[in-house]
Amino acid sequence: MASKAPRHEMPCQDPIVRGKNFSEVALGYTTETAIEEAKRCVQCKKPKCVEGCPVNVSIPQFIEKVAEGEFLEAAKILKTKNTLPAVCGRVCPQESQCESKCLLGIKGESVAIGRLERFVADYEMANGTGKFAKPTPSGKKVAIIGAGPAGLTCAAELAREGHAVTVFEALHVAGGVLMYGIPEFRLPKAIVQKEISSLKDMGVEILVNQVVGKVTSVQELMESGYDAVFIGTGAGLPYFMNIPGENLNGVYSANEFLTRSNLMKAYNFPANATPVKVGEQVAVLGGGNVAMDAARTALRLGAKDVYIVYRRSMTELPARAEEVHHAEEEGIQFKILTNPVQINGDENGNVKSMTCLRYELGEPDASGRRKPVPIEGSEFELPVQTVVVSIGQGPNPLVTTTTKGLALNKHGNIAADENTMATSIPGVYAGGDIVTGAATVILAMGAGKTAAASINEYLKTK
Amino acid sequence: MYSVVKRRQLSDTIVLLEVAAPAVAQKAKPGEFVIVRQNEDSERIPLTIMDFSSEKGTITIVIQEVGYSSALITRMQEGDAFIDFVGPLGQATEIENYGTVLCVGGGVGIAPVHPIARGLKEAGNKVISVLGARNKELLILEEEMRAASDEVVITTDDGSYGMKGFVTHGIQSVLDKGVKIDAIWAIGPVIMMKSVANFTRPLGIKTIVSMNPVMVDGTGMCGACRLDVGGETKFACVDGPEFDAHKVDFDLAMKRSVFFRNEEAAAYHQVKCQCEKEGK
C-alpha cells in the first residue's frame, strides 16, 4: 500500500520576507501532507532507520499511525523513546541519521522522518491531553546539573521510574542551547518551553539561577541527600581566534551574540531591555551550524551584507547542507578560502575592518581534509563593523574544577564510560557536550538516557 | 522570588537594597557579585555585593541610577521582588593578613569595598579606608566604613567634606604620615581605578581593582566581559572581578564600557517618560 509519491517538500517562509523577521522559517506539514508522506513508508521488517536514530525511536510504528490519521497514538509511540520530539523534529541532522539509513533513500528519496516527527509532536502539543500516569515514588533522590537536552532527558527518564528529580540550572530559564543558542526562527522558544513544561508535569523539579560550583557543589549535593548526580553542563566556553583586535567593540563570540538575541530577545529591544548591535557589514568567522545561525541572525537584525568567512572550501563546510542552503537563499555571502589575520578599529575602539588572507587547498591533513594554505601577498581588507567569532566552544570549568576526584580528559571534558556514562566518582554520571565536546541535541539526549538507565540500576544497589 | 526586605536612599540617585536570597547569602564572600533581573523583560546586570548575612539570609546591594535597568531597580520598594538573583559569582577576595592595607572606594564603589575592608580587618590587618565622592551629598556608607576600618580618610572633589581632592590625594596623605602600605584595594569608576594604578605603580605597592564590565551570563559562557590583563584576555566574571591593577588595560575597559551607550540612552529615555506619566 506504500505510495509512490515523491518526498513532500517542507513549506517555508519566502526567503526575502523571512530575512526580516524572527518567525519560524519552516512552516510544518498539514495533516493531508503528513498522511501522504507517511504513506510512502514501506514498513520494513528490519527497519534500518531505527538503527540510525541515537535514541532508537520506533520509526515505522509511529509513521504507520500517522498514515492511519491516528496522530495522538503516533505521539505516544514517539514519546516513549524521545522526550523532546518537537525539538528533534526541527534540529536533528536527519540526513546523516535516521533518513540516511532509510530503504527508500537507496534508490530515491528517503521518507521525511524528521518532518513527520515534528508534525506529530506539534499536533500533540495542540490537541493532546499531556497527561502522564504518575509512577509510585521510589524514595530515591537524583540531582541533575544543567537543563540542556542531556540533563532534561536524564531527568525525564528518572522521573518515569519514580525517582525524585531536581534539575539545577545556572541561567534563568531551562533549555540550555535550545534556549540561548539555536535561534527562534529555527526553533521557537515557546515550543521548547512547552516540551519542558510537560517534564514538569511528570514531577521533575527545575531550579533556575543555580550555578553549581558556586552556590552549591557536587559534593554538597551528595551530602545533602541526593543518591546520585548527573552532570550535563554542556560546552559553554567560547573560543576566540587570538588575533589582534579581538577585544574591539563590535566583536562578539557567537555565544554572546546569540544569547543576546535569543535568550534575552534583543531583537525586540527596547521592549526587552538587552541590546544587541550589528553594523551594515558583518563577518561571521567559522563554517559550522553555529556560524550559520549567527549569520542568519545578523541579517534579521538589519545587516546589509553578512559574510561567512571560512578557511576551507564549500565542500568542507561543517554545517548541515540544509542550513547552508537556507543561508544562501537568504543572501548570506560565503567568503571561503579566507581567514582573518587582524581586526582593525577606529579611534573609539570600534571595529572598522578586518585584514584577511586568501587561501588555497593543499595536501590532505591529519583529518583527511585538504589543508588550507595561505597565498602569499594575498592580504586584503574587508570593511565590517561587526565580527562574530564562531570557531567552537570548550567545556566550562565551573563544575569540573570544583569537584574533587572527577577525572577529565586532556581537553578538560569529563571522562565518562561510553556504555554507562559513569564518571570516576561513584554515583556521579555525566553526558552531553560536557563529555563529547560540542555535538548534537540528539546525542546529548541519548547520553542522558543511557545515564538514566545506569543511575536506575545504581539506585537499586543503594 | 527575591524580595526587597529593606530599602535605604543613600543619596539622590543611590539606593541600598537588602534582598532575601538565603542560598546566595549562605555562600557569599567579600569580592563576589550577583547578577539580577528586575522583571521578565529586564537585562541581566551584575552588582557587587555590599553586605551579606547568612543568619538573615540576605544580600545587600547598592545601586546608582545611571540608565534604564538601574532606574528600574532604584525605584523598587520594600516588598517588591527581583525575578532573578544569581550568585555568588566571581572569585572572592584573597583575604589574609598582609599588615597595613588601604581600602579605596570612589562613588558607589564604596559599597563593594565595604565587605573587603571588614574581611581584611577580621583577618588582622590594620585597615585604612580612603573614601572619595564628588561632594558631601554623594558620599555614601561613611558609618559602615568607619565600623569596618581602623581609620578613614575622606576626599571630595569640591572640598565640601573631608580633604579637597581625589582619592589619590587621600592615599598620598596616608603615605605622608609615614605609613607603610602593604596592599591596596581600589574600587570605583574605571578612570579612578586607572589613576590609583598609575599612582601606586612607581611605588611598587600591590594594588587590586574590581572590574565591572558589561556582562550577560556571568558564568564564562559569553565573553562579553573580556578584559586585557597583562596582554592576556580574561573573563571578568570567572577570572575576576578582582585583578592586579598594574596589569589591567583600563583604556580598553573604558572603550568597551560605552559600546551600548546609545541604546541604553534610548531605553532610559523611555522609562523616564513612563515614570513621569505614572507620576513617579
Ligand SMILES: Cc1cc2nc3c(=O)[nH]c(=O)nc-3n(C[C@H](O)[C@H](O)[C@H](O)COP(=O)(O)OP(=O)(O)OC[C@H]3O[C@@H](n4cnc5c(N)ncnc54)[C@H](O)[C@@H]3O)c2cc1C
Ligand atoms: C547556535 C547553536 C546551534 C546548534 N544547532 C544544532 C542543531 O541544529 N542540531 C543539533 O542537533 N545540535 C545543534 N547544536 C548543538 C546542540 O545544541 C548541543 O550539542 C546540545 O545542546 C548539547 O546539550 P547538553 O545538554 O549537553 O548541553 P547544553 O545544551 O549546553 O546545556 C547545558 C546546560 O547546563 C547549564 N550549566 C552550565 N554550567 C552550569 C553550572 N555550573 N551549574 C548549573 N547549570 C550549568 C547551562 O546553562 C545549560 O543550560 C547547536 C549548538 C549551538 C550553540
Ligand code: SF4
Ligand atoms: S530523533 Fe532524530 S534521528 Fe531519531 S528518528 Fe527523530 S529525527 Fe530521526
Ligand code: FES
Ligand atoms: S559575562 Fe559572559 S562570560 Fe563573563
